Amino acid sequence: MDWTIYRYFPQELEAEWNQLLEESITHVPFLRHEYLKIWWQTMGGGEWKTGDLAIAAARRDGNLIGIAPLFLTPDPEGSSALMLLGSIEISDYLDFIVRPQDLAEFMDELLPFLAANIPAWQVLDWYNLLDTSPSIEAVRQAALKLGWPVEISQLQHSPYIPLTGNFETYLAGIDKKQRHEIRRKMRRAEEAGRGLKYSLANDPACFDQDAEAFLTLMAYDEQKRMFLTPKMKDTFRQVLRCAFDAGCLHMAFLEFDGEKAAGHISFDYLKRIWAYNSGINPKFIELSPGWVLLGYELQWANENGYSEYDFMRGDEEYKYRFGAIDRSIKRLTVVR
DSSP, X not given: OEEEEESSOOGGGHHHHHHHHTTSSSOOGGGSHHHHHHHXXXXXXXXXXXXXXXXXXXXXXXXXXXXXXXXXXEOTTSOEEEEETTTTTTOSOOOOEEOGGGHHHHHHHHHHHHHHHOTTXXXXXXXXXXXXXXXXXXXXXXXXXXXXXXXXXXXXXXXXEEOOSOHHHHHHTSOHHHHHHHHHHHHHHHTSSSOOEEEEOOOGGGXXXXXXXXXXXXXXXXXXXXXXXXXXHHHHHHHHHHHHHTTOEEEEEEEETTEEEEEEEEEEETTEEEEEEEEEOGGGGGGOHHHHHHHHHHHHHHHTTOOEEEOOSOOOHHHHHTTOBOOEEEEEEEEO
């Protein structure tokens, strides 16, 4: 393989990058070229204060074989680390961009290449790898050949719901008590006489207004309000706009009396819904707007042929009460 390190974000690779992603070991929206470009330009919404790009790309006979989207920065423990672009907070799933058949060779060459060409790093510190990612074992094997210690730790749960294509079939497959609770809350909201409305925000003329309405709903939660610094808000706006323009933003609202009571933003990608964030107006809490909106979302996704509702990171109880299946994300560290 022929290797190149990009010290700038390579706009010229966008088409090849995204095409390779479609065949990669892990195909998630957080690895798309346009998303990671925004992430880098804003340093993760201000999560990182400093960093140097080190995107390693491998070619064979001129064809792009693999990408290690990395940057050099002090990691949370203070070590000089090569980390995956997108780390840590706002990108739920990360990985390398490489086809399954090229993975072992790619990793065997990547680690010595990084050692020879980026002398400053002390540790490879890679977050948010799905527990199903084959790169975890590939990195472990490549590091062992070099005699480098490897540590793999669990970070967070990341539950998901497989969808059946029929809302009633989905409900029949979850716990009976929870099934009745979902139906009861949806029925109560519908019968409350408060002008319930479920809608998807897909009008380009209203995008800015809808995005601000969603950020307002997020900010009702104290922790999210603290998280939404001015720089983070700007990053969210850019990500939402990028996804909207690409046709893969799913922004849903629940209204009572013409006022937004709850909102979800998700990625509509690969016929899956990737639930990214949510917000609730406490004024309507007695009507369970969060549960009701999620019920409508699952109904919509089933009826429109989606295969999965991915809650992504977080082990909040309500996800499992809606029948989610557990999985996790990992952190992998390699010490040179």
